[in-house]
Amino acid sequence: xxxxxxxxxxxxxxxxxxxxxxxxxxxxxxxxxxxxxxxxxxxxxxxxxxxxxxxxxxxxxxxxxxxxxxxxxxxxxxxxxxxxxxxxxxxxxxxxxxxxxxxxxxxxxxxxxxxxxxxxxxxxxxxxxxxxxxxxxxxxxxxxxxxxxxxxxxxxxxxxxxxxxxxxxxxxxxxxxxxxxxxxxxxxxxxxxxxxxxxxxxxxxxxxxxxxxxxxxxxxxxxxxxxxxxxxxxxxxxxxxxxxxxxxxxxxxxxxxxxxxxxxxxxxxxxxxxxxxxxxxxxxxxxxxxxxxxxxxxxxxxxxxxxxxxxxxxxxxxxxxxxxxxxxxxxxxxxxxxxxxxxxxxxxxxxxxxxxxxxxxxxxxxxxxxxxxxxxxxxxxxxxxxxxxxxxxxxxxxxxxxxxxxxxx
Numbered sequence: 001x002x003x004x005x006x007x008x009x010x011x012x013x014x015x016x017x018x019x020x021x022x023x024x025x026x027x028x029x030x031x032x033x034x035x036x037x038x039x040x041x042x043x044x045x046x047x048x049x050x051x052x053x054x055x056x057x058x059x060x061x062x063x064x065x066x067x068x069x070x071x072x073x074x075x076x077x078x079x080x081x082x083x084x085x086x087x088x089x090x091x092x093x094x095x096x097x098x099x100x101x102x103x104x105x106x107x108x109x110x111x112x113x114x115x116x117x118x119x120x121x122x123x124x125x126x127x128x129x130x131x132x133x134x135x136x137x138x139x140x141x142x143x144x145x146x147x148x149x150x151x152x153x154x155x156x157x158x159x160x161x162x163x164x165x166x167x168x169x170x171x172x173x174x175x176x177x178x179x180x181x182x183x184x185x186x187x188x189x190x191x192x193x194x195x196x197x198x199x200x201x202x203x204x205x206x207x208x209x210x211x212x213x214x215x216x217x218x219x220x221x222x223x224x225x226x227x228x229x230x231x232x233x234x235x236x237x238x239x240x241x242x243x244x245x246x247x248x249x250x251x252x253x254x255x256x257x258x259x260x261x262x263x264x265x266x267x268x269x270x271x272x273x274x275x276x277x278x279x280x281x282x283x284x285x286x287x288x289x290x291x292x293x294x295x296x297x298x299x300x301x302x303x304x305x306x307x308x309x310x311x312x313x314x315x316x317x318x319x320x321x322x323x324x325x326x327x328x329x330x331x332x333x334x335x336x337x338x339x340x341x342x343x344x345x346x347x348x349x350x351x352x353x354x355x356x357x358x359x360x361x362x363x364x365x366x367x368x369x370x371x372x373x374x375x376x377x378x379x380x381x382x383x384x385x386x387x388x389x390x391x392x393x394x395x396x397x398x399x400x401x402x403x404x405x406x407x408x409x
Contacts, residue, residue, distance in 0.1 A: 043409065044314075045393050046314025046315065046391060047314060047316065048314075048391070048393040049312075050327060050342060050395045051342070052342050052344075052345070054405035054406055055094070056091065056405065057094075057403050057404075058077075058079070058087075058089050058096070058403065058406070060099070061079065061083055061085070062402070063081050063083035063106070064081065064082050064349075064399070064401075064402065065079055065080070065351060065398030065400070065402065065403070065404055066080050066106065066107060066108050066109070066398065067079065067080040067108065067109045067110050067351075067352045068110070068353070068354050068396040068398045069111050069112050069121075070355075070356045070357055071112050071135065072113070072357050074135075075092040076088055076089070076090065076091070076097065076135065077090075077406075078100075078112065078121055079110070079396075079398055079404045080107030080108065080110045080123055082106035084101070084104060084106060084107065084125075085099050085100065085101055086101075086133075087099055087100070087404075088135075091394065091408075094406065098138070100123075100139045102133075103123065103125040103129070103131065104125075105125050105126035105127040105151075106126045107124070108124055108125055108126060108151065108152060109124050109155050110124075111155050111156050111172075113156075113172070114157060114169075114170065114186055115169065115186075119136075120133065121135055122172055124152035124153070124154070124155045126151040126152075128146065128148050128150065129146050129152070130144070130172070130184070131143070131144050131145070132144075132145070132186055143189045145184055145191070147191050148178050150177035150178040152177075153176060153177060153218075154174065154175040154202075154204045155172060155173065155205075156172070156173055156207055157169070157172055157186075158171040158172065158207045158214075159208075159211040169211060170186050171183055171185060171186070173228075175205040176202055177201040179196065179198050179199065179201065179202060180194050180198075181198075182194050182195070183195070183231075194231075195216075195231045198216065198220050198224065199220040200219035200220040203218040203244065203245055203246070204217055204218070204244070204245065204246050206247050206249050207228065208249050209249070209251055212229070212273055213225055213228060213273060214226045215249050215274065217237075217244035217247045217279055218243065221238075221240050222236050222237060222238055223240075223244055223247055223277065223279045223289075224236050224237070225277070234291075235291065237277070237289050237293050237295075239287055240279065240281040240285070240287065241281075242281050243281065243282045244279050244280070244281045245305055245307050246279070246306065246307060246309050247280075247309070249273070249276075249277050250275065250288075250311050251313070251315070252272075252275075253313065253315035254276065254311055254315045254316075255267040255268055255315075256315070257333050258275075258276045258296070261288070261297060262294075262296045274291045275290065275291050277291065278318060279309075280307065280309045280320060281305070281306055282305040284300070284302045284303065284305065284322075285298050285306070286298070286302075286306055286318070286330070287299070288318070297336045299320075299330050299336050301328055302322040302326070302328065303322075304349070305322060305323040305349075306320055306321075306322050307321055307322055307349070307350060307351055307353075308320065308321040308353035310355045310395075312355075313355065313358055315332075316331065316332055316333055317329050317330060318332060318336070321350040322350060323350070325343070325347070325348065325350060326343050326345055326350070327350065327353065327397065327407075328340070328341050329341075342407075345397060346397065346399035346400075346401050346403060346405065347399070347403070348399050348400035348401035349399060350397055351398050351400060353395060354396050355392075355394070356392040356394035356395070358390035358392060359390040359392060393408060394406065394407070394409075
């Protein structure tokens with residue numbers, strides 16, 4: 001009888017312990033998902049990574065989504081689709097604001113930018129044209145730029161590099177299936193430069209933060225770094241075994257981590273650009289290179305084509321999206337280890353991904369060369385803190401499943 005009672009007691013204790021454990025794990029799960037939790041409130045934006053489920057799933061496109069882009073100031077997001085339209089959404093509210101029509105074939109890329117105080121939306125298409133739209137005038141089509149001889153795959157506004165100015169200027173770069181890159185003046189609509197060198201379809205292009213360099217890649221399985229002024233090739237990146245779908249130039253905030261990954265004792269100065277780049281390919285790998293073409297690291301883990309790359313504005317991570325329906329986060333401080341995977345980020349191929357731009361604050365630049373070392377160090381710290389405070393923890397993705405998704409803290 002005593003034995004039976006002891007057995008019952010032991011079973012009860014085990015049950016209580018199991019329940020306590022379950023309770024604890026549910027509480028920690030709750031802490032990490034409740035928006036109001038202290039954990040989230042005190043979260044360091046430079047360490048934030050996207051998490052499932054998405055905050056919003058935006059539905060209205062009738063064909064696969066090819067591209068997304070954030071307005072630099074307002075909570076507007078543009079998405080382009082094979083259905084020939086561009087949709088403008090309010091990403092904070094998760095609502096459709098308008099549908100922009102004008103292209104006659106699929107829209108392949110979109111980007112916001114332009115001269116200071118005059119933000120434009122640029123789009124490019126399989127219809128061989130680039131179009132400029134004015135967000136301040138109900139997205140009226142203000143200019144169409146013809147000139148490419150085949151589909152225009154990618155476009156980006158080129159930063160002006162002017163001290164203290166927000167990143168954009170009046171130049172736009174486009175990449176095309178006609179094997180060229182073209183640089184356009186958006187104020188006149190003229191093509192000011194045609195860059196030749198790729199042997200096949202150019203899939204993607206990215207300018208450096210100061211507008212000095214352009215990085216492009218495509219079907220010839222090479223990525224190329226170009227001097228934006230002269231149009232001359234600085235470097236060719238060889239190593240992928242299939243089409244390169246996407247490229248990204250590492251921002252200076254990543255230099256300390258990437259130079260350590262490259263085995264260097266000292267990072268390059270923060271004022272220099274295109275020191276490191278990343279490429280994503282149909283060979284399912286991501287490669288990180290230095291600006292001279294030396295391969296630093298190959299990141300393997302995706303089970304399908306890599307379609308989009310973003311360096312985290314905090315400098316510690318590289319994020320990738322793929323046709324395997326996942327978003328992956330690679331830690332640059334841990335030899336590029338994949339530290340997080342959002343499985344089933346979409347129900348089909350993830351075709352594009354962008355990070356909301358940092359909140360722009362006018363930072364006073366102290367150009368006084370007589371300032372002491374102490375004060376310049378203090379200024380640097382202030383700038384770093386301002387940059388961290390300006391990080392918006394918001395990512396948008398688009399997919400063949402016809403959905404745009406917003407992942408946000």
